[in-house]
Amino acid sequence: VEKINIIDTWLKKHRLIYVGATRHPFILSIRDGTVNLSSFKTWLGQDYIFVRAFVSFVASVLIKAWKESDDSGGDMEVLLGAMAALNDEIQWFKNEASKWGVQLSDIIPQKANKDYCRFLESLMSSEVKYTVAITAFWAIEAVYQQSFAHCLEDGTNTPSDLQATCLRWGNDGFGQYCHSLKQIVNRRLAKASDDEIKKAEVALLDVLEHEVEFWNMSCGGA
Ligand code: HMH
Numbered sequence: 660v661e662k663i664n665i666i667d668t669w670l671k672k673h674r675l676i677y678v679g680a681t682r683h684p685f686i687l688s689i690r691d692g693t694v695n696l697s698s699f700k701t702w703l704g705q706d707y708i709f710v711r712a713f714v715s716f717v718a719s720v721l722i723k724a725w726k727e728s729d730d731s732g733g734d735m736e737v738l739l740g741a742m743a744a745l746n747d748e749i750q751w752f753k754n755e756a757s758k759w760g761v762q763l764s765d766i767i768p769q770k771a772n773k774d775y776c777r778f779l780e781s782l783m784s785s786e787v788k789y790t791v792a793i794t795a796f797w798a799i800e801a802v803y804q805q806s807f808a809h810c811l812e813d814g815t816n817t818p819s820d821l822q823a824t825c826l827r828w829g830n831d832g833f834g835q836y837c838h839s840l841k842q843i844v845n846r847r848l849a850k851a852s853d854d855e856i857k858k859a860e861v862a863l864l865d866v867l868e869h870e871v872e873f874w875n876m877s878c879g880g881a
Pocket of ligand 1: 706710799800802803870873
């Protein structure tokens with residue numbers, strides 16, 4: 660089995676679910692301008708809660724990197740940059756929520772969100788290896804990067820007041836950052852045991868399923 664780029668092998672193998680997560684009807688509705696604004700606001704409020712859990716997860720990945728990775732690939736710097744970006748992101752959510760009249764203190768996490776946060780928490784366990792956790796981390800970021808970049812392509816009809824949201828994850832810098840994460844993951848997987856590789860593949864599939872459910876929840880409105 661080719662071990663240089665396991666991620667691309669997996670993305671081919673799991674193409675349908677990957678496309679389901681990155682070309683979801685919610686994203687397609689942003690892209691063609693038919694998005695329901697109540698769905699968008701639901702997504703915004705729920706994602707703010709998700710991102711707060713996500714910060715804790717990234718902190719746990721950083722701890723695993725410190726314990727398990729040698730210093731050669733700059734893993735810690737990439738993860739520290741991610742944490743700094745999430746600091747901005749939390750502030751961005753607060754500003755955006757006040758723009759859209761979404762009261763963040765009133766948001767009750769919905770089932771798909773709670774399930775996803777619980778999954779993140781399971782990956783924070785010290786039993787979970789760095790390689791597995793960073794595979795999930797890359798997948799979580801890559802789904803948003805791919806989804807929102809799709810809304811910014813030429814010929815799309817993305818509403819102008821949603822452009823800033825799409826740019827947050829769809830900009831080239833975020834694309835570069837996802838690429839760095841992917842390289843870290845491929846480098847780790849190339850050296851990993853069969854058991855770790857299997858667990859990392861399962862973690863990728865779990866992320867993709869949770870992402871689909873998260874978009875589904877947002878479409879549900881309310
Ligand atoms: C649900 N997945 C979800 N929310 C996010 N903010 C990201 C991924 C990427 O940061």
